[in-house]
Amino acid sequence: MSGGLGSRADALARLRDPAGRWDVLVIGGGITGAGILREAARRGLRAALIEGNDFASGTSSRSSKMVHGGLRYMAQGAFTMTRKAVKERERLLREAPELVTRMPVAFTLRKGKFPGRRVFGALIGVYDRMAGINDHRFLSNRELSDRNPGVDTSQLAGAYFYTDALTDDARLVLCVLEAAVADGATAVNYARAIEPLRSDGRVTGVSVAADGETFEVAANVVVNATGAWADELRAGIAGERRMRPLRGSHLIVPHERLPVSDAVTFFHPDDGRPVYAYEWLGVTVIGTTDLDFEGDLSGEPAITEGEVEYLLAAAANQFGSAAIGRDDVISTMSGVRPVVDSGKDKDPSKETREEAIWVDEGLVTVTGGKLTTFRPIAMATLKAVEPLLGLEAPLPLDERPVFDTPPSRERADRAQPIDGTPYSWADLRAAVDSEQVEHLDDLLLRRTRIGNLLPGGGDAIATEALQLCRQRLGWGDERVAAERSRYERIVLDHYSLPQ
Ligand SMILES: Cc1cc2nc3c(=O)[nH]c(=O)nc-3n(C[C@H](O)[C@H](O)[C@H](O)COP(=O)(O)OP(=O)(O)OC[C@H]3O[C@@H](n4cnc5c(N)ncnc54)[C@H](O)[C@@H]3O)c2cc1C
Known part of the structure; x- marks a missing residue:
């Protein structure tokens, strides 16, 4: 933990000061908003962030917590996104070694099924080369089960071992926010943007509700970083809705019930989607699903009965002898992916995870993307913000380390x-x-x-x-x-x- 987020009361007072005008007001305290606040504040901009609930309470505490390139996306041809993501993974492993740690992965190969050992070996070789590492090797069924007791190898032709990374997503958001606050930014939770303020066809701020009162906050540029909720602030100005919220859920079970050392990745018997079981903070996480979220987006998501059955069926298929059942479940975790709709009625898992940036009457909306790529997303957003700031000198958009001092939790x-x-x-x-x-x-x-x-x-x-x-x-x-x-x-x- 670092220097903290500062007093909420002081931050709220700065926000409410009618004489104040922010260079950049970021709406949304998930990883995307936090990253933008960080990059803006360290460049000397007067920057504030408001979060309608708690920081990271949206999707950024409910992800699978992997800092990864997304092998699945590479297999779908999204090479640029994968390259960007694995480079960020390596950067975060270097720059925040206590927060982002290397995660061993065992990707199981099914007898006689695609992808076989040769194809997967070639794919993972490219994946490693993109990151500048060489961590992959073939695992025999024996090695796989020695490392991951309980894995059923009867239908497997071994596995490929490689590495990605794992984090605590909510703590990552808090650390990025704290770094921004250390550079002079203001961040306030439980402060909700109600609607953009407009003057002469240009967004000039937002009305905000916090602690039972509503007030106006003026800003040269408003950034809408509200993830799956991005349409709510944008649709009235842009005249379109673009989000396709997709729910993903996880089951959490005691690690001793599923004592995996690797993130064991296997194909779901029903639909062939890859599913993982991996250790996180001393428990085993089984996930995830990928479904259109049809509920009310204003409430928190929750796992459905169908998703529980789907994930238990996956566990039963790959870890039959462990007999994981409902009684083993410590907790569940459901999040809503901020995915931009291609409009092509695609299978949810095939929709692009790439970010989108739109500028409408000076309102900069950034959505989509991944936890992993928050820094390049923040830099791309600042590029869109820069011309709207009306600065006398150009804003330096040089690449900088995410953290000046690596976050540490030693106590x-x-x-x-x-x-x-x-x-x-x-x-x-x-x-x-x-x-x-x-x-x-x-x-x-x-x-x-x-x-x-x-x-x-x-x-x-x-x-x-x-x-x-x-x-x-x-x-x-x-x-x-x-x-x-x-x-x-x-x-x-x-x-x-x-x-
Ligand atoms: C199941 C699942 C698994 C995933 N796994 C991974 C993974 O392993 N690796 C990876 O890289 N990515 C993963 N992702 C994707 C990643 O979690 C998201 O891309 C990322 O967290 C989105 O961050 P965000 O800041 O854009 O959105 P959010 O974290 O949702 O932040 C938006 C915030 O805006 C706030 N907000 C909304 N409206 C308002 C308003 N009017 N005023 C103020 N605040 C408002 C919300 O409360 C919310 O906190 C996963 C996603 C899901 C759902």
Whole structure:
């Protein structure tokens, strides 16, 4: 953790100052908005970001957490995107080694089926070369099952080993935001953009709702980085809707029930889509699905019964002897991919994951893309923003390291982790003190991932966590009770098996 996000009250006061005018106002506190804020602030722009809920509460805490090139996209011919992504992966591994770590992958090969050993070997060779590494090798069935006990090799012709990377997506967002704040940016959660303000055919700011009040914020350039929600602010100006939100869900089970060392990748028996099982923060994640999200986008997504069955069927097919069932599920995690609709009614998994940038009456919208490529997306967005700023000198758009100092989570009392999670009470205290914790779910689902890692959202430690908020944030009895029931409802409705 680094220097924190600064006081929310101070940030809100700066935002509400009617005399103030921002160079850039970013809407959306996911990885895309955070990256833009970071790159804008470090170039001396007066930059602010507002997030309608909590930072990273949209898609950027619900991804598969892979920092990767997306072998699947390369197989679909998206070489440029894959090259860009694997280069970013290598950069993040170098520049944030505690936050982004190398992830071993075992891609299983099915007997007599495509892709065979030769084709996959050639593909993975190109993938590695794009990244400037040479990590791949063939694994026999024996090696595969030695590394990943429980994997059923009866239908397999071995696997290919290679490496990608893994992170904590919400922590990545927070670290990028904290780096932006260290460079003078303002970031506020629970501050929602209601609608763009327009004058003479040009967007000049937004109206914002925060803490029960509505006020106007003026900016030379407004950037709409609201991911899957991008149409909401843009459609009234652009006269079109372009998003195709696609839901993806995961099951989280104890690692001892599925003790994989690699991200074991295999084809789903029903539709042939690749599915993974991998270790993350001491648990095993099984994912993911890829479906049109037909629910109400204003609410949080949740896994459906059909998705649970789909993921359990995948596990049963590849890890039959482990007999993973509903009783093993610690938690679930569902997110909505911000995918730009090709308009061609494509299979969801075939829609491009490339980002799109549109400028409408000076409103710059950026959506799509991947967690992995947030830095180049931010740079491309700044290129679109630059001519609208009316600066006297051009904005320097040189490439810089993502972090000036690599984020570090070392703490004195790490030796006493909470219930087998990688977190200590010192981590929770630090988050409460400096990371704009407004709700218990901010603390247990995003500042830490305890709510994903422990059964019942970590209900066993919720009382102590609330006590911490009582002491350090001044929450009274009523607030504590309200936060507890809010948290229980969120965990039950959005991070558990369907009731
Ligand atoms: C299941 C799944 C798995 C994925 N796996 C990977 C992976 O392994 N690797 C990878 O690289 N990518 C992955 N992705 C993609 C990646 O997660 C997304 O591309 C990325 O998180 C999008 O970030 P974002 O900032 O654009 O959107 P978001 O994180 O959704 O941020 C947008 C924010 O805008 C806020 N907002 C909306 N409206 C308003 C408003 N009016 N005012 C203020 N704020 C507002 C929302 O609350 C939200 O927090 C995955 C996605 C999913 C769904």
